[in-house]
Amino acid sequence: MHESTYLxxxxxxxxxxxxxxxxxxxxxxSDGRVDLRAGTLYAALDRLRTEGLIDIEREEQVQSxxxxxxxxxxxxxxxxxxxxARLRSNADAASVRLRRAGLIVDGGAA
Amino acid sequence: xxxxxxxxWLMACYPRAYRRQYEDELxxxxxxxxxxxxxxxxxxxxxxxxxxxxxxxxxxxxxxFSGNAWREAAQAxxxxxxxxxxxxxxxxxxxxLAMFADGYPEGLGEPFVLWPxxxxxxxxxxxxxxxxxxxxxxxxxIAVCCAAFxxxxxxxxxxxxxxxxxxxxxxxxxxxxxxxxxxxPRSATxxxxxxxxxxxxxxxLVSVGAPSIAQVTGADDSTTPxxxxxxxxVGVGRIEAxxxxxxxxxxxxxxxxxxxxxxxxxxxxxVPVGVTLLLTRVGFSSTGTILKRPTHDGVLAALTPAxxxxxxxxxxxxxxxxxxxxxxxxxxxxxxx
Numbered sequence: 150m151h152e153s154t155y156l157x158x159x160x161x162x163x164x165x166x167x168x169x170x171x172x173x174x175x176x177x178x179s180d181g182r183v184d185l186r187a188g189t190l191y192a193a194l195d196r197l198r199t200e201g202l203i204d205i206e207r208e209e210q211v212q213s214x215x216x217x218x219x220x221x222x223x224x225x226x227x228x229x230x231x232x233x234a235r236l237r238s239n240a241d242a243a244s245v246r247l248r249r250a251g252l253i254v255d256g257g258a259a
Numbered sequence: 260x261x262x263x264x265x266x267x268w269l270m271a272c273y274p275r276a277y278r279r280q281y282e283d284e285l286x287x288x289x290x291x292x293x294x295x296x297x298x299x300x301x302x303x304x305x306x307x308x309x310x311x312x313x314x315x316x317x318x319x320x321x322x323x324f325s326g327n328a329w330r331e332a333a334q335a336x337x338x339x340x341x342x343x344x345x346x347x348x349x350x351x352x353x354x355x356l357a358m359f360a361d362g363y364p365e366g367l368g369e370p371f372v373l374w375p376x377x378x379x380x381x382x383x384x385x386x387x388x389x390x391x392x393x394x395x396x397x398x399x400x401i402a403v404c405c406a407a408f409x410x411x412x413x414x415x416x417x418x419x420x421x422x423x424x425x426x427x428x429x430x431x432x433x434x435x436x437x438x439x440x441x442x443x444p445r446s447a448t449x450x451x452x453x454x455x456x457x458x459x460x461x462x463x464l465v466s467v468g469a470p471s472i473a474q475v476t477g478a479d480d481s482t483t484p485x486x487x488x489x490x491x492x493v494g495v496g497r498i499e500a501x502x503x504x505x506x507x508x509x510x511x512x513x514x515x516x517x518x519x520x521x522x523x524x525x526x527x528x529x530v531p532v533g534v535t536l537l538l539t540r541v542g543f544s545s546t547g548t549i550l551k552r553p554t555h556d557g558v559l560a561a562l563t564p565a566x567x568x569x570x571x572x573x574x575x576x577x578x579x580x581x582x583x584x585x586x587x588x589x590x591x592x593x594x595x596x
Contacts, residue, residue, distance in 0.1 A: 168288040187288045188307030191281050192314045199318075214287035 150232045156183055157193055158202065158221060158229045165206035165220035168194070194219060202228055262293060265300045272312035274319045323586060330443035331450045332524030335517070337398065337439035338390040338447040339525075340431050342459055343510060344405070345383035346466040347428055352377035357471035379408045390439060391456070393446030399439035406432040421559045423543060423570065427536040430574065438528070450521060455513045462513070466506030473499040523589075527581040531574035538570060 153175070160166060160174035168190060175185050197203045202225030206218040221229070247253040266286050270278055289304060300308075323329070352373055355366040382405045389398035409432035416422050448456060472478070478498040495503070514525050543566060562570070 168284060169291040172288065172292060186304050186307030187285055187292055188304060188309075188311035190288070191285050192311040195277070195281070195315070196318070211287075214290070215283040216287065217284050 150228070153183060153185055153189065154193055154197065155229070155232055155236075157185075157190070157197065158225055161203060161219060161221040162226070162229070165218040167216040167218050171219065197225070201225070262298055262300065263290060266290070266304075266308075269300060269305060269308045269312075272309060273315050274312075276319065277315045320582075323582070327444050328520045329524055330441050331445055331447075332521055332528060333438035333441040334390065334395060334443040334445075334447040335450045335521065336525055336528045337395070337402070337435055338387055338451070339459065339510065339513065340435050340438075341383050341387035341390060341398070341402065342463045344409070344428060344432055344435070345380055345387060346463055346506065348376050348380035348383060349467050350470055352380060353467050354470040354474060357475055361475050375408065379405055386435065386439070390447050393448065395439045395442065395446075399436040402432075402436040402439055406436055409433075421561050423539045423562065426539045426570070427532050430535045431532045434528070434532070451513065451517065455516065458509055458513050462506045462509030465502055465509065469499045469502035469506065470495070472502060520589075523585050527578065527585050530578045530581045534574040534577045535570070538573060543570075 156175045156178055157171060159178055160171045166174060168187065171194075172185055172187065172190055175183055175190075194203065198205075198219075201222055203219045204222050206220040208215060208217050210216070244253070263286060266289050267282075270282050270286065273282070289300075292304075293301075351367070355369075355373065355377075358366045382401055386398045386402045386405060389395075389401065406429075409429045413423070413426050413429040416425055443450075451459070473496050476498075478496070483497070514529075515522060517525060543562065
């Protein structure tokens, strides 16, 4: 799973969010490292909707602008959990090997 | 031009259906995300929007081509194309064998007609038979080898004589493994029905046997060879030309008699081959009407980069146009119904 996809799904875990809120949440989760643009976000949202990982929760008009709120579906939550487990397993394996090789000490570089 | 107009102008690059779904919402997010006082779309947003538009077009095309009608058309084309390529490669080997049988001890006197050309012809026949039985993946795997041979053959022709006259079979051959690898709900046999399969068999027999029939019966002994840019009748006897034409008309009949949904897709799929055929036979010849190629001591000059570009882009472009027209017509037909 692409990092931006992973972060978009993560941004939707706690509550349904509209597009701009997802952009802000992704920046916050990644400490500003991932700065999604709206064009990229909506390409991902469209794909995730087609795959059934997210869905539209509701629509509203704010200052004459359409806002759609997206929510994580059950299969989206399951995919995110699976991907998180995979990343955690890879990260653990990398940490163990780095520590064994003496290249890091307690999580930092040696 | 306001910032919103700039974004709306960029949104025009997206497919219409996508715009209907997301335009207002996406522009709202872009405006929310804009810096205070920003008057033009940021470069990163422009790139993201153009990338998103390309992505949306590719996804839309992928969704269209993943429909069952396209899949069945792909399988049917795989079968028809394999038979046509079998015909093209088997004609001379069959003539060689017919001359043996007719009392010419050396046949055509050129053993290469049996190897490798005759062998590749047999492989094309195997591809066709596999497609008939619905073994698409096996047929595609064998077709890869045959297509590689056809591409190498046309490359050799170009290396020796700077000719791309026989590029169309290579294009058709390259399409065969691709279309046969597509998984379809029904095999080519089921899509085409029995009588069309019978017509295909007749077309194949007539076309493969044309030179042999003319030779063995001596029917062309008193006729003058037919020359011209017409694709199947360059320097062959009149009877052979008639038989070949009859064979290829039968192939055309099979395609044209299929149900409209299948027929439109089959015709769209053969557009790249047809455009290549026209370009290489008419457009790029020494008397070419589109992009004339000069000759030096009777030998054609190599293609220029512009001509190569036309040769690559034109078939793709015309195919895209054919598909767009097809979907447009079907959409308007559905809406009108």
